[in-house]
Amino acid sequence: MAIIKPFKAIRPAKDKVAFVASRSYEEYSKKELKAELSYNPFSFLHIINPGFKFDKHVSGQERFTLVHNRYMEFLEENVLMKDVADSFYLYKIEKDDFSCYGLFCATSVSDYKNNTIKKHEDTIHRRELIFSNYLETVKFNAEPVLMTYTDNDTISQILNAETHKIPEYHFTTKDKITHSLWCISEKDIVTRLQEQFNAIDTLYIADGHHRSASSVLFAETSQKKNRKHTGKEPYNFFMSYLIPESQIQIFEFNRMVKDLNGLTKEELLIKLDACFRIENKGDILYKPTKKHHFSMYLDGEFYSLYLRRQVWHFTNALSKLDTQILYKTILEPILGIKDLRNDRRIHYGYGKHNVIKMKDEIDEGNFAIGFSLVPITVSEIKAIADAGLVMPPKSTYIEPKLRSGLAIYEL
Known part of the structure; x- marks a missing residue:
């Protein structure tokens, strides 16, 4: 049974979302990155590349602290704002030859530890430690773990019905990809989605193995420090994007x-x-x-x-x-x-x-x-994960690649 939880996302102001949302940092060339940081003051890249403000390369704990500072500035200037209601967030991506939709939600650390959430790649402990320390300083998840699940007709019907409503966001980026996002906060719909996912035996990590492993490490560290730990604290969960397996694309x-x-x-x-x-x-x-x-x-x-x-x-x-x-x-x-x-x-x-x-x-x-x-298939990924095995590095390149900064989960 997979536990999913709605949350109060930190999201861009509606009039600035197209400027805030960014591709993953690693996808930018040096020239692209410099141009985006120079001419777009609202880009989420300013948060994750905070040294630009001081014309200085920063790393380690200094960078983590500055990331937190830039994040607070975006909140203070109302570039980012916090939702008032716990919600799931339906996010749809459309481009010429590909369309998909999935759900931003909080997934359970305990599900990762009990193998309800399964992996197919090894992680490097040193990187886990670095990102766990990062989370402890910045106190947010901005890039979700991409997970897939066996297609479920009831979930698809619920989400399809939501796409016929007016979206909270609808914009097209310079790479000709159209992005739409709906907030799902109605209690009956939230409950129905939770019930359906509760009946799903396994979620499979498609992309984000280090993010999920680091979130688990951060949760364990936080629990040890919290004498009043209840299991309901935000650190017991991490942000994920859940997508039916029929809607992911895998390249070699x-x-x-x-x-x-x-x-x-x-x-x-x-x-x-x-x-x-x-x-x-x-x-x-x-x-x-x-x-x-x-x-x-x-x-x-x-x-x-x-x-x-x-x-x-x-x-x-x-x-x-x-x-x-x-x-x-x-x-x-x-x-x-x-x-x-x-x-x-x-x-x-x-x-x-x-x-x-x-x-x-x-x-x-x-x-x-x-x-x-x-390309490797979804069935092969699941077979590897179910057997508790791991693939060689760089076995899959999986789409969709999600925009950073659209929904942020505070820890």
């Missing part, structure tokens, strides 16, 4: 490696022949079309690599995953990439047109070889 991460680990092209192909049936596709752009089938770009030519089933045995959900197969048959034993997260010889790319970008990078000499895969 391609892999590019700096060198051939001392091998010649011919030596590499001979080693690959042990595990793959290899076909030279020439210089025509080539992408794989099915599971256990890879595209390789090397020395100006594309190759298809078909896994030889007799040399690879499926033993569990992880062994069936293409990112794991590529790692265990090529990246680790042949190219010498043992640490997929930290080895500087390997880089990752994502997006619909990334095969072209990968080819360009290799042609320019920045990398020696590249591999393209088909």
Whole structure:
């Protein structure tokens, strides 16, 4: 049973929401970031990049304190305001080839700990500690954890009915994405949604593993400090965006490696022949079309690599995953990439047109070889999570990517 809770969000003033909402900080180039901070005083980026005000790079505890200060300024200037009623927030995203809607809500730390909320990626404890300390200073969640659940007809009917009402926000951003948000505060609708989610056995983290793990760590630390702990305090929950699994999109991460680990092209192909049936596709752009089938770009030519089933045995959900197969048959034993997260010889790319970008990078000499895969499916994510396994790093690039600053959960 999944516990979800409405909350009083801190939200942008209606006339400023289009200026406040920002993409994730990491998605901006340096030039974009500087332009946005220079010419948009309402951008949420001013809160999470507070050193700009002082023309100074800040980090660590100094940055955390300044983030809190900028946040308080936005509240004092009524750029951000607090809702008076506990609500769920229905958020819809629409662009040319994609549309989805989901629910901002508070999800339970206890559900994470009892495995009602399941993960498919490992987290790094050092990063958990850093973000937990960040939460302790700033006292808010601004970027929700993206979670998915099995499609539920009743939930869909309730949310569809809400979309026929006048939204609280409706605006289009410069990237031609339209954003709509509805506040759901009617007690009977809130209760119906809670009842429906209470009947759902599992929520699956799609994106935000470190945010959720850090929120749990922060909750445990806060509980130890609070002698009057009841379990109802805000720190016992963290903000999530719940979306039915049919409405998420998953793209692949391609892999590019700096060198051939001392091998010649011919030596590499001979080693690959042990595990793959290899076909030279020439210089025509080539992408794989099915599971256990890879595209390789090397020395100006594309190759298809078909896994030889007799040399690879499926033993569990992880062994069936293409990112794991590529790692265990090529990246680790042949190219010498043992640490997929930290080895500087390997880089990752994502997006619909990334095969072209990968080819360009290799042609320019920045990398020696590249591999393209088909996207991982929701079913594979769930199978990995249900088995208590974890995927190799950079196995999935998941949309939607949510705007920061639309709804903030105070801790």
